[in-house]
Amino acid sequence: MDDMIRNCEGDDRSVLGVDRTFNLGNFYVTVFSDKNRCSISNRTKDFPVMFGPCMIHFDAEEGTYGTFFSHVSDRFGQKMRLTIGSDEEKSMTNAFKAKDPHANFLLCTKHIHDNIRRHLQENGAGVQARKRILRVIFGQNDGIIFFRR
The missing domain is CATH 3.30.420 (Nucleotidyltransferase; domain 5)
Known part of the structure; x- marks a missing residue:
């Protein structure tokens, strides 16, 4: 503690x-x-x-x-x-x-990522569409959610 x-x-x-x-x-x-x-x-x-x-x-x-x-x-x-x-x-x-x-x-960004992926899958988004959307949001260098150290 x-x-x-x-x-x-x-x-x-x-x-x-x-x-x-x-x-x-x-x-x-x-x-x-x-x-x-x-x-x-x-x-x-x-x-x-x-x-x-x-x-x-x-x-x-x-x-x-x-x-x-x-x-x-x-x-x-x-x-x-x-x-x-x-x-x-x-x-x-x-x-x-x-x-x-x-x-x-x-x-937690991991939980947000998992929730978005699950929502997209449950609502019929195809694999490529899910990957593209998640890359736009969480892309390593250019995503909406990106934290620089």
Whole structure:
């Protein structure tokens, strides 16, 4: 927890990732993650993503997330302004906003990409059309959603 807190504070703070897994039988696992700013990956030359606290649970209700987020955010303290990255799961984001209304929320580009691809496929867009649309939006050098380091 101390490492995660250190990585998520300051002007160059890491985004605190929150994600729930699927297909693990009758239960879910929700995991926090952050980029460890104290080390550099040899392979990517970037800060490595580290797992933080996780919760095993049997429902995806706002109250369940609220209990978990309450324990975690109490460790951060009132002075920290968190930047939280997650998907669009309403019960999760509502629970965190209730606990920390001043947090900044970001949507994960991987989830946005997957949601757009799935929507295009479900609505009959062909393979080539899907690839072209996704390239326009997420193209490495010229996409609408592109972040330079």
